[in-house]
Amino acid sequence: MSKKFKRSYKFALNTSSYITLFLTGLIALYEYIQLEVNLASIFIFAIICFVFSFLIIQLRIEYFIYKRVKSIYDSVSILDKSSLGGQRTTSDMKTLTEEVERFARGKKLEIETLKVRENYRKEFIGNVSHELKTPLFTVQGYILTLLDGAIKDKKVRKKYLSRASKGVDRLIYIVKDLDMITKLETGDLNLYIETFDLVELVESVFDLLEMKSAKKEISLSFDKKYSPIYVEGDKERIQQVVTNLIVNSIKYGKKGGTSEISFDEVKNSKIMLRVTDNGEGIEKEHIPRLFERFFRVDKTGSRREGGSGLGLSIVKHILEAHNEQVYVDSVYGIGSEFSFTLPKSDEIQEEETDASLLN
Structure with a gap:
């Protein structure tokens, strides 16, 4: 039963009890000194003091924790602001800890996923540049050789143009495949x-x-x-x-x-x-x-x-x-x-x- 009882309530209950006992004892001492002992009034005072102390302490604790936890939510952005809504955040520190840890794990997983995607993006760009660079440089090399004078030799001209054409075909092949994957991923390629x-x-x-x-x-x-x-x-x-x-x-x-x-x-x-x-x-x-x-x-x-x-x-x-x-x-x-x-x-x-x- 004690495990189910909220720690903040237990704290407020114990604190209220201490305050009530202290104030009740003080009043009882005063009444004793005045030689006018009134047990009924002392009992009523004790109940009022206890209820008032309990409510004030509990409300202050909730406000204290809510204010600071909300500050953490806003500054660290671990939780979405919509998760707070218009409700008070619970003052049970165990529940708060579990909630924060749960969202922290989610954010950690999200960060790790983004890192994997970033590495994949870098590798992909590097691969694309490498695949395109090879045929591009090949085509460029043959064309520059022809422009430097080899175009006058019919045999060399035909051979180099043929090789340059193969390089262009490879470029077209790569671009077509990339275009197809893009269409498949975006759903733009209709299937018959x-x-x-x-x-x-x-x-x-x-x-x-x-x-x-x-x-x-x-x-x-x-x-x-x-x-x-x-x-x-x-x-x-x-x-x-x-x-x-x-x-x-x-x-x-x-x-x-x-x-x-x-x-x-x-x-x-x-x-x-x-x-x-x-x-x-x-x-x-x-x-x-x-x-x-x-x-x-x-x-x-x-x-x-x-x-x-x-x-x-x-x-x-x-x-x-x-x-x-x-x-x-x-x-x-x-x-x-x-x-x-x-x-x-x-x-x-x-x-x-x-x-x-x-x-």
């Missing part, structure tokens, strides 16, 4: 949801990347033969997702290795697509940052392979726009597996249900 055959889409990606995979002697294949698998999504964007994942597996794959596609039906009527390779794999500490813009596990090798460094980030944003996620499982030195899900087409599900009922 349709039903399509996921197996056919993967086969078309295999055809597009046939020459790229042949250069590294990496085979592109399914783990088994599949019938058509119909899903719902933006076909063009999903093709970009599959392309980026397969390109990534080729880029980091071992010479003579494999990039294998498999499909699984999971709960909630969804199809999971897996891209598995037996490449170099990814170290565990790098996995949480894989989908950041411009993040590269191999800073030198991956740049030699080309690309904007935004492939996996685009994959993540496109799938999030579909309300889906991308998953990664990798063992360093053995290989990696990237996977994502898409909803199975309702039309196909209805056809399968009707067929099963007929049978």
